[in-house]
Amino acid sequence: MSMHDLEAFLRSIHPFQLLSKAEMAKAIGAMNIAYYKKETLLLSPSKPAEFLYIIIKGEVGEFHEEELLKVYSKSNSFDADALIYAKSENSFKVLEELICYELKKEDFLSLLDSNKTFKAYFIQDLANKIQSAKAKEYTTELSGFMMARVQDSYLHEPTIVEKECSIMEALRQMEAKKSSCIIVRSGEGYEYGIVTDSVVRRHVLFNEYDKHAAIGPIALHPIITIEADDYLFNALLSFTKHSIKRIVVTRDGEIIGILEQLDLLSYFANHTYLVAVQIRKATTIDELKQASSDLISIVHKLHVKGTKVDYIAKLISEINEKIYEKLYAMIVPEELATKACLIVMGSEGRKEQLLKTDQDNALIIDDAMDESLYIPYMQRFTATLIAFGFPRCEGNIMVSNPYWCKHKSAYHKEIVRWFDAPSMEDVMNLAIFFDAIPVAGNASMLRSLKAEVFEYVEEQSPFLANFAKAATAFETPIGIFTNLIAQNNKIDVKKGGIFPIVQGIRALALEHKIEPTDTVTRIKKLAKLDIIDADFAGALIEALDTLLNLRLKERLARGEEKGLDNFVNIENLNQLELELLKDSFKIVNKFKKFLTHHFKLSMVI
Template identity: 50%
Template sequence: MSLRDQKAFLSNIHPFELLTEEQMDYCIRHMDIAYYAKGEVLITPEKIPNHFFVIIKGIVHEYNEDQVLMDFHYQDSFDANSLIYSKTKNSFKVYEDLICYEIEKEVFLELIEKNDGFKNFFLNNLVNKFQSLKDKEYASELSSFMIAKVEDTILHPPCIVEKGTKLIDAIDESMQRNTSTIIVRGENNQYGIITDSLLKIKVLLEGRNLNIPVEEIAIFPILSVHLDDYLFEALTLLIKKNIKRVGVVNSKGEILGILEQIDVLSHFANHTYVVDSKIKNAKTLKDLKQASEELVDTVKTLNAKGVKVNHISSLIGQLNTKVYKKIYKFIVPEELQNSACLIVMGSEGRNEQIIKTDQDNALVVRNGVDVEQYRQYMQEITDTLIDFGYPPCEGNIMVSNPFWCKTVEEYKRETARWIEAPDMQNYMDLAIFFDSFAVAGDKKLLINLKDDLFNKLHDKDVFMAYFAKATLTFDTPSTVANLMTKTYNIDVKKTGVFPIVQGIRSLCLRERIRETTTVKRIKILQDMKVLEEEKASELLEAFEVLNTLRLKAHLQKLQDGKEINNEIDTHSLGKIERDLLKDSFKIVNSFKKFITYTFKIDKIS
């Protein structure tokens, strides 16, 4: 390779692109190409290298005793730790003939000392490495975030009254226009503003007469932005002035509408506000269906903006909850609604289902109320959800199934059976039920059942060990490259997401934690000192990466018109995504060992 080619090669590898021009030239001057045959050992605890390796071609495996911990290939580099600390517990062996660059140890350490970004990547813990890689991978996706204009979001039509208008008449006008903001027009296109809070302070608390002219309490001038201003500038103004709304004017200074803080924040975080409004204003099931159909487009928009996947799932979960609540209201007769509780379970209950992959729901009916009178409405709810695009559950965990539609007392008997006569199906049913979340009706019915469940599990250590053992059901790969050369599809749910969900769920069941979302559960467990801060942070990062890759694959399959599953094509991953996936699997395997030790799983058959 020419010097230019070498520079281009290194610049594509994080964090080498952080080096200055001079530092990059210095690095290249002290870098050579080397060849190693298959089977050669490059690093051992007794053989600390004098070089930092960057792979051009071939594969290297990192071992701890006989276990493969990590694989390295094209554009991967190793091993900073052995150079920095002059020791290692692991060995690095060539798995496939290797061509690589070797950077002199002294030069590598000098670059670490002189470049903070370079140093932070290699010296920080795994969580900070995760963040650095993610910043590099997804930084370009935020560009659309920053170029949105005021005209790209929702503007509320202004209620404009002339100076001299009686306050009571202005209030009447605002009510007819269904707005809480009154704009007062003065001379020379100068505008003032009256808000709800201003009315409370200046009229109610001060006891003023409603027949006063509006200008006596209006604030002049209203702070405003132009229609073609960047939305980020409007957000900055709102935050700086600690206000909830600004006026929007044209080039002539004429007011065109009101920009609310909630709409600006909604635009920057998501596009859910428009969908939310449509759900809220839906008057029929047809209206509601049209609103719910926009959820996929909302997910695509949020993902394209680089919004974190746990925020996406939380927002979509809230919207799904509102859809469920409306369906319940439209279908179940009013006199029956508060005698039962509609719940969602599994990934829906955890607010972790982003794309509609199935539905897990149930109905809890108050004791003494005839369940049979709900049957036809539950069937209608299932049919409606299917029509809305929520696929039926393959395991028939739906309100239309009599097993998942019964009284509180019947559910209590069922949970007792799950615990006293455990088998794989009962473990699964309990896990799904524990993640339940009330979306409509009397939520106290579910609270009662959760209390009863916690009481039944007191001192059930053996049961909890078997319950937690499900964390180990699926193997998690220690490498990605070996799968790339054989079968290149990995079920990221089975290998990564499920072990984290089930392990955390087991800890929360033992600790009587009611929270259902995995991310919040991890944070609560950290606060309770059940998880150390570093382990909790690693789990949060790994969970984010795994779900981000899964969502990306889901959206690609939607675009290609393929059936959605949880497999990701490792051949489609970029280098940084592959690194993130490998590190995530490493964290998952470590977490499995933690769960095994915590619940003493090795002591049971």
């Protein structure tokens, strides 16, 4: 192998691509090729490590006493820990004739000292190793934006006046500071309102409000704010969700500037906000359909630019919710629409839906209303969403199904029944309902029903064990030697990893009355409550992100026309992705053990 080929080989192995040109040359110069016969003992608790081994051909087994823990093969390296900590609790034995590169201990440690990022990989825990590996896989020109804070963007100086200030005086101050809006302090402390050009025009020019009168009465409340050290991407989410042109930036509750939509879009050259504007301005169903038609393109562009799956999902969810809300208003007469609550559930409710997967929606109807009046509108609603590209739900969990379109009191009866000796179908119905969020109509209906769910959990503690047990229903597709278990080179990452994490965290969230619906936020809340160790919480988040990302990559490569299943073809994964997948499944298995202990699942029949 030439020097050029050797460098290419090493740079294909994480984290060697983190080495500088000079460091790589130093590593290559210090390496030797070695050959070992089968059964050769390379290192053990009594045989100190001398080299970092990088396999060219063959296999090496890692043993704890007589138990085989892991098998290393081509492109794998071992055992950095033995070199760093000068000891090994395990033994490494050649299983198949081995050809490998050897890097002496002193040369390896020298590389660690010269490159902090390279060193950090080897001393991190599993969760951080996954995160570090992802950084290599997904670093692109967008990564700067993803890490950018609001305070990194251009902020306009705010014009802040008291509520007694006259409109004319406020406008003079606004002009002097070249501001685009006026912030009105409307009470003691940090209670503010906002006045924009359009507000002034509406009140002064069209409603003939006295321009010398106090500005307080025309200010809009509440203002939308974001902390200066928050991510710019979250500002984009707020612009999209609230359909606003500016957001007030605060630091520890104090206003420090105004972030304008145009400034943000100049930083983030993408048309997701424009799609939200098109949805808002749509006056016909055809216009709404056109506005929603480019979501797959947006997902693809964000993904290839390295955007984290969690961010993509939240952004797409905000857009999808706007589509639902607008379509509901277009189809359902106002006198009916306000007397019901349209909800989305499952992955949509958790804000984890990335593509137009099947619908999970329902309607809660005021008990005083005639239920039959809603049926034709809900049938049309479902049919229109299908025409928009949202497939029909295979389980018929849609507003066109009378089971998911009924009075609030009927849902109350269902909640009672779900908790009373539930079937597996009842367990999953409660699970998707627990993930529900309101998108249109009277949101208080859903809030009161969810409050009932929490009340019944307290009274039905044995239910939680059965609820959590669903997370262990599917085998994790990884063997005892950390080999991936695939059928026809395909692995169902939903059954193997995504569902166990989502359902297990959902059970813990239900137990501890955690209201947010998205899995990542639930994990963070559980960590704050010390239910899950903080480091392990990070590991779960990284594992879920890996599994969702690999599934999304497969779906985008395959195209919508071939279906949106949950299989990932491991032949399409590079070496790094294979390692990420293995590490993620290890975390899933560890989480299943946690759930088994926490809910005493071994006692559940």
